Amino acid sequence: MPRRSSLSLRQQDARTAWLLVTPALVIILGVMLWPIVYTFILSFFNAPTGLNQVRTFIWLGNYIAMIKDPEFWDTIKRTLYFTIVSVVLEMAMGLGVAQLINSHPWGWKFLRFALIVPWAVPTIVNGAMWRWIYSADFGALNGLLMQFGLIKHYVPWLTFPNLAMPLVILADAWHTMPFVALILQAALAALPEELDEAAAVDGANAFQRFWSIRLPLLRPAILVALIARTVEAFRVFDIVYIITSGGPANSTLTITFFTYLNSFPWGKQGVGAALSFLISIFTISMALIFIRVLYRPEETQ
Amino acid sequence: MRTMNKFLMGLLTTILVFSVVGCGAKKTGPVTIHILTMDQAGLKPAEIDQIARDFEAANPDIKVNMEYVGYDYVHDKIVTGMAATPPAYDAAMIDVIWPDEFIKNGYLLDVTSRVTADMKSGMFPASWNGVTRNGKIYGMPWLMDVKYFMYNKDMLQKAGISAPPKTWEDLVADATIIKQKGIAEFPIIWSWNQKEGVVCDFTALLFGNGGAFLDASGAPVFNNDKGVQILTWMKQTLDAGLSNPSSVSSDENAVEADFLAGKSAFAVNWLFQYSDSQDASKSQIVGQAAFAPMPVFAAGAAAGIVSASVDGSSSFAIMATTPYADQTWKFLTYLASNAVQTKYSAEMLPVWQSDFTGSALATLEAATPINPVTVPAFLAQFPYANERPTVPYYNEGSADLQLAIQQALTGVKSPKDALDAAAAAWVALAAK
Numbered sequence: 001m002p003r004r005s006s007l008s009l010r011q012q013d014a015r016t017a018w019l020l021v022t023p024a025l026v027i028i029l030g031v032m033l034w035p036i037v038y039t040f041i042l043s044f045f046n047a048p049t050g051l052n053q054v055r056t057f058i059w060l061g062n063y064i065a066m067i068k069d070p071e072f073w074d075t076i077k078r079t080l081y082f083t084i085v086s087v088v089l090e091m092a093m094g095l096g097v098a099q100l101i102n103s104h105p106w107g108w109k110f111l112r113f114a115l116i117v118p119w120a121v122p123t124i125v126n127g128a129m130w131r132w133i134y135s136a137d138f139g140a141l142n143g144l145l146m147q148f149g150l151i152k153h154y155v156p157w158l159t160f161p162n163l164a165m166p167l168v169i170l171a172d173a174w175h176t177m178p179f180v181a182l183i184l185q186a187a188l189a190a191l192p193e194e195l196d197e198a199a200a201v202d203g204a205n206a207f208q209r210f211w212s213i214r215l216p217l218l219r220p221a222i223l224v225a226l227i228a229r230t231v232e233a234f235r236v237f238d239i240v241y242i243i244t245s246g247g248p249a250n251s252t253l254t255i256t257f258f259t260y261l262n263s264f265p266w267g268k269q270g271v272g273a274a275l276s277f278l279i280s281i282f283t284i285s286m287a288l289i290f291i292r293v294l295y296r297p298e299e300t301q
Numbered sequence: 302m303r304t305m306n307k308f309l310m311g312l313l314t315t316i317l318v319f320s321v322v323g324c325g326a327k328k329t330g331p332v333t334i335h336i337l338t339m340d341q342a343g344l345k346p347a348e349i350d351q352i353a354r355d356f357e358a359a360n361p362d363i364k365v366n367m368e369y370v371g372y373d374y375v376h377d378k379i380v381t382g383m384a385a386t387p388p389a390y391d392a393a394m395i396d397v398i399w400p401d402e403f404i405k406n407g408y409l410l411d412v413t414s415r416v417t418a419d420m421k422s423g424m425f426p427a428s429w430n431g432v433t434r435n436g437k438i439y440g441m442p443w444l445m446d447v448k449y450f451m452y453n454k455d456m457l458q459k460a461g462i463s464a465p466p467k468t469w470e471d472l473v474a475d476a477t478i479i480k481q482k483g484i485a486e487f488p489i490i491w492s493w494n495q496k497e498g499v500v501c502d503f504t505a506l507l508f509g510n511g512g513a514f515l516d517a518s519g520a521p522v523f524n525n526d527k528g529v530q531i532l533t534w535m536k537q538t539l540d541a542g543l544s545n546p547s548s549v550s551s552d553e554n555a556v557e558a559d560f561l562a563g564k565s566a567f568a569v570n571w572l573f574q575y576s577d578s579q580d581a582s583k584s585q586i587v588g589q590a591a592f593a594p595m596p597v598f599a600a601g602a603a604a605g606i607v608s609a610s611v612d613g614s615s616s617f618a619i620m621a622t623t624p625y626a627d628q629t630w631k632f633l634t635y636l637a638s639n640a641v642q643t644k645y646s647a648e649m650l651p652v653w654q655s656d657f658t659g660s661a662l663a664t665l666e667a668a669t670p671i672n673p674v675t676v677p678a679f680l681a682q683f684p685y686a687n688e689r690p691t692v693p694y695y696n697e698g699s700a701d702l703q704l705a706i707q708q709a710l711t712g713v714k715s716p717k718d719a720l721d722a723a724a725a726a727w728v729a730l731a732a733k
Contacts, residue, residue, distance in 0.1 A: 050408070051621065137555075249704060
């Protein structure tokens with residue numbers, strides 16, 4: 001008599017499912033989860049780079065050292081400056097472009113397609129492109145302003161500590177605005193037209209219709225875009241690395257770049273690990289605050 | 302259905318097992334060694350590739366995989382490469398400022414026993430400085446480079462200046478004339494961006510003023526009045542419009558681009574700038590560039606300093622954990638051999654001092670059209686190459702100094718305050 005399997009059909013399916021999923025799970029655990037856990041453990045050690053270096057357990061030593069370090073707080077301030085201005089710019093531009101596309105002007109389908117181009121460009125390429133645009137001797141920005149007669153000499157834009165950050169923000173906003181625009185445009189397209197028409201009948205003008213009706217209904221979509229973009233902007237690295245490398249005079253040194261400097265050029269991996277988790281604490285807090293302030297579950301119905 | 306499931310599971314398990322096992326399987330056949338180097342200064346990637354191909358032809362059991370990145374990225378790639386087992390690179394280019402850090406980290410293989418007497422006596426003693434610590438040798442010399450002072454002959458002629466400046470004060474005077482005559486809007490271009498390049502320029506200027514980085518006890522002295530003077534001088538040349546304001550965001554490639562476009566009359570840079578200036582596909586000033594000894598400050602000249610520049614040599618080191626030390630050393634020996642180096646001497650002068658004496662010198666000078674100019678320039682300038690501090694914390698210390706210089710140049714801090722802050726940071730680093 002053939003031995004009956006002791007598992008039910010359902011359990012057998014589950015077993016097959018587990019086997020099928022295992023390769024992907026192994027990769028995810030290996031590539032993503034393990035480094036996170038290891039970095040967390042590392043953050044409690046004094047861990048200089050090197051093959052034969054002794055790692056001493058210092059509990060919260062790295063965290064305390066960073067919190068006491070004025071350079072850390074300066075960097076956080078700079079990063080917040082970058083995040084706030086960049087996100088506000090992206091949201092405003094994104095909303096404007098979304099509204100524009102939604103009003104279906106002539107060629108709106110092409111506009112929606114063309115919008116993907118800045119976003120599709122890899123961040124490194126975007127950074128290299130903007131570095132050339134801002135170039136003191138050969139840049140397109142200088143060329144353009146010169147043509148319009150707005151400047152008499154080429155200006156070395158990236159050498160001014162006060163200007164470098166706004167310029168990096170502009171490069172980042174140009175690159176990421178399409179993400180916001182597309183999310184908001186999809187949300188706008190899903191809004192019922194009757195509300196708008198009813199409001200128009202009641203005498204509301206275009207701005208009132210936008211502010212009091214469309215904007216509140218967009219809240220869930222705005223929340224999604226806001227959280228995604230804020231977390232990304234706070235962790236900005238590539239564009240700073242390529243355009244200014246944190247200069248001039250550290251004016252574009254953001255927290256992730258500071259983490260990179262500690263971990264690799266300066267060989268302080270314990271500090272770098274602690275900084276990574278401090279960044280995570282900041283971004284999670286920001287996300288939670290946004291959800292607290294903006295999320296109204298009843299509005300999605 | 303159950304049979305199908307069992308079969309499927311059996312098949313999947315087999316595939317899984319094989320793929321995991323297959324990942325670790327060792328390949329038989331030629332050994333491949335991975336070498337990391339920079340794609341600027343020294344030989345061009347195409348030339349090094351050719352050397353690798355020639356080596357492979359002579360050594361069929363070794364394959365050489367060269368990787369080229371910009372100088373600023375090499376250090377970090379070495380660090381991350383060494384985190385793997387086996388390491389991502391079997392050998393890498395080591396800048397003259399890294400051995401102390403890398404030896405402390407255990408990255409470099411001790412090759413003292415592999416270096417032959419021929420190599421030791423044949424190559425310039427100075428070339429071994431970059432890889433020797435405590436009597437042990439950790440690499441093979443490769444590129445002996447120093448920053449040169451280059452000027453545009455035609456521009457000076459147009460300005461009525463008969464000879465290049467001997468002091469930095471003379472340079473300011475000459476640059477003022479050139480600017481006033483409208484020959485160049487910003488006559489001088491530097492690599493003062495917030496990277497190692499600015500410290501290189503600072504080194505040349507500091508030693509040219511009789512200054513130094515550290516005193517005998519290892520304490521920082523670059524913030525004494527000699528250091529403050531040169532930083533103030535740097536800022537003054539920017540304010541006077543003599544140094545190009547874009548210097549503050551320029552690296553050595555940007556300096557070359559500016560000089561080769563004929564926009565500046567004076568540019569301090571590594572040797573590659575001269576060879577590129579003679580290349581019509583890159584340069585608009587073919588035949589106009591010339592070398593002069595790196596100037597010093599009047600105070601330095603009074604103290605007997607003839608010239609002062611900065612050593613930017615690099616070598617190749619074998620990574621300590623490589624499984625292919627023998628093959629890698631074989632390739633490095635070939636790379637540094639006299640025959641190979643003389644063949645490519647237009648881009649990079651050989652490290653063999655025998656090439657610079659007697660009939661060999663004549664051969665070297667005749668090897669390429671630009672060697673008659675570059676070889677004497679090298680022999681004249683390299684003896685005055687100064688070292689940056691050989692301390693293990695140099696990378697982080699340099700970052701503090703780069704910040705201080707940038708803060709002074711952009712007016713965020715006064716030169717004295719900026720340098721004092723950097724010196725305090727160095728003291729803290731040394732104490733760790």
